[in-house]
Amino acid sequence: MTTTTDLAIQAHDLRCAYGDFEAVRGIDLEIRSGEMFALLGTNGAGKTTTMETLEGHRRASGGSLSVLGHDPYTERPRVRPRLGIMLQESGFAGELTVVETVDMWLALSSSPLGEKHRRADTVAEAMDRLDLADRADTRVVQLSGGQKRRLDLVLATVTRPDLVFLDEPTTGLDPESRRRTWDLIETLRGSGTTIVLTTHYLEEAERLADRIAIMHAGRIAVEGTLAELVDDRPTQISFRRPEGVSSADIDRALRTVIGPRHLETVGRDGLVLDVVDAQQALVRLLGWAESHGHRLDNITVSQASLSDVFAQIAAGEQKQEVAA
Ligand SMILES: Nc1ncnc2c1ncn2[C@@H]1O[C@H](COP(=O)(O)OP(=O)(O)OP(=O)(O)O)[C@@H](O)[C@H]1O
Numbered sequence: 001m002t003t004t005t006d007l008a009i010q011a012h013d014l015r016c017a018y019g020d021f022e023a024v025r026g027i028d029l030e031i032r033s034g035e036m037f038a039l040l041g042t043n044g045a046g047k048t049t050t051m052e053t054l055e056g057h058r059r060a061s062g063g064s065l066s067v068l069g070h071d072p073y074t075e076r077p078r079v080r081p082r083l084g085i086m087l088q089e090s091g092f093a094g095e096l097t098v099v100e101t102v103d104m105w106l107a108l109s110s111s112p113l114g115e116k117h118r119r120a121d122t123v124a125e126a127m128d129r130l131d132l133a134d135r136a137d138t139r140v141v142q143l144s145g146g147q148k149r150r151l152d153l154v155l156a157t158v159t160r161p162d163l164v165f166l167d168e169p170t171t172g173l174d175p176e177s178r179r180r181t182w183d184l185i186e187t188l189r190g191s192g193t194t195i196v197l198t199t200h201y202l203e204e205a206e207r208l209a210d211r212i213a214i215m216h217a218g219r220i221a222v223e224g225t226l227a228e229l230v231d232d233r234p235t236q237i238s239f240r241r242p243e244g245v246s247s248a249d250i251d252r253a254l255r256t257v258i259g260p261r262h263l264e265t266v267g268r269d270g271l272v273l274d275v276v277d278a279q280q281a282l283v284r285l286l287g288w289a290e291s292h293g294h295r296l297d298n299i300t301v302s303q304a305s306l307s308d309v310f311a312q313i314a315a316g317e318q319k320q321e322v323a324a
Contacts, residue, residue, distance in 0.1 A: 010066045014026065016046070037212075040212060040214045046218045050215070054072060054196065055165055056072030056076045097138060098135050105155050150177070222313065235302065250271065260281070
């Protein structure tokens with residue numbers, strides 16, 4: 001059982017409004033200490049508003065919220081020193097060098113890492129971790145987009161916060177930089193830091209997050225581990241219709257032998273079956289082909305993914321728009 005003290009963030013019926021418009025419409029969140037939690041959502045779902053409220057930048061318009069045991073808005077001085085925040089857009093002074101920027105950030109932050117010698121060690125270590133050591137004396141204005149993003153991450157984590165908010169940490173990075181950033185985020189989590197992440201890259205959430213919530217229209221549509229989110233979704237088996245077998249014949253045979261949840265023809269002769277038990281369906285499919293002397297080409301089996309879950313939520317959105 002999770003006790004309240006294990007929770008870094010606890011929200012109940014949290015609401016956030018812009019004037020009369022309620023952007024966040026009553027969400028419940030329980031994020032455990034040391035957990036990596038991904039907050040995803042369709043466009044305009046309310047992720048940024050939620051993050052800003054959790055960070056203490058915005059006052060909730062309803063419900064209750066506790067971050068590290070305090071109200072992040074009214075008790076900001078108690079919460080802020082323990083937070084690291086990586087924003088989507090950083091406002092660095094371009095004329096400062098990388099090391100000056102990190103040093104100034106530490107000096108301004110209310111973190112306990114105040115002493116000068118410890119500060120120097122911390123800056124060097126952080127820059128090293130993020131492959132920015134050879135850019136220490138480069139002016140920020142001269143950094144590439146990817147290097148700026150890594151500097152954002154240095155600033156969010158250099159004070160060794162208990163709770164870090166990462167807002168789209170790998171947007172604009174090439175695949176190699178993205179992978180390196182993922183490694184760093186995993187190292188951060190390994191050190192016991194609680195991390196709340198937003199991202200538009202679903203594979204990023206799949207790879208990094210312990211639990212995932214997908215928001216839609218101000219509410220949390222689904223929430224759980226990746227396995228919980230995809231578990232009751234069908235697996236897809238696809239293959240090419242064997243030569244000499246008509247669509248009607250194969251349709252009849254597959255419905256009898258496998259009984260798929262859904263059967264679809266793709267293109268001229270591609271077939272896609274949604275099945276619940278992939279192993280059983282495959283055995284039956286191959287048995288049927290063998291016994292009838294058919295050859296099945298291009299067989300693929302694909303497990304349901306986060307993108308299927310996301311697509312279904314987004315499709316619900318389109319239906320609502322049409323109905324509206
Ligand atoms: N300052 C504001 N004033 C009025 N409405 C706002 C304001 N900021 C955001 N909204 C609205 O609140 C809703 C949620 O916006 P929010 O930026 O939190 O969504 P999001 O999930 O981060 O979206 P996206 O992924 O598209 O960036 C949207 O309908 C948006 O238009």
